[in-house]
Amino acid sequence: MTIERTFSILKPxxxxxxxxxxxxxxxxxxxxxxxxxxxxxxxxxxxxxxxAVHKARPFFGELVDFMTSxxxxxxxxxxxxxxxxxxxxxxxxxxxxxxDGTIRKLHAKSIGENSVHGSDAAETAAIEIxxxxxxxxxxx
Ligand code: CMP
Numbered sequence: 016m017t018i019e020r021t022f023s024i025l026k027p028x029x030x031x032x033x034x035x036x037x038x039x040x041x042x043x044x045x046x047x048x049x050x051x052x053x054x055x056x057x058x059x060x061x062x063x064x065x066x067a068v069h070k071a072r073p074f075f076g077e078l079v080d081f082m083t084s085x086x087x088x089x090x091x092x093x094x095x096x097x098x099x100x101x102x103x104x105x106x107x108x109x110x111x112x113x114x115d116g117t118i119r120k121l122h123a124k125s126i127g128e129n130s131v132h133g134s135d136a137a138e139t140a141a142i143e144i145x146x147x148x149x150x151x152x153x154x155x
Pocket of ligand 1: 069074077078108126127128129131132133
């Protein structure tokens with residue numbers, strides 16, 4: 016395994032319930048280092064660009080509405096096999112299918128309001144990170 020980076024979002028349902036610290040504790044306990052983090056309000060344009068791959072899906076409008084409905088925390092996580100490690104600690108997209116102890120099992124409200132996002136591959140992570148962070152904001 017090599018050290019890699021992945022992109023993470025703590026979504027509006029998580030910030031609304033003041034869960035930033037609780038979720039960060041699970042991320043750090045999983046062996047990931049938060050090497051960049053900022054709390055932002057996503058614009059519609061940012062959300063539409065970020066989720067462009069889902070544009071044709073029936074839930075696209077709902078997804079953009081939700082992601083712009085409140086503050087989010089965007090993060091860069093670093094560690095050995097960070098993409099997979101993060102996906103493991105997040106749990107399945109649908110919280111009813113997520114394993115015990117995962118972020119989504121513990122905190123997500125539904126498949127839409129599922130508390131966290133994580134990149135699905137290292138290549139996607141690089142693109143997602145570049146959308147929200149400049150190089151000097153990431154301190155490993
Ligand atoms: P995320 O990992 O951020 O990437 C795409 C998001 O679309 C996903 O998490 C879910 O929050 C959302 N999503 C996936 N399926 C559905 C669905 N059936 N209804 C609403 N939102 C969905």
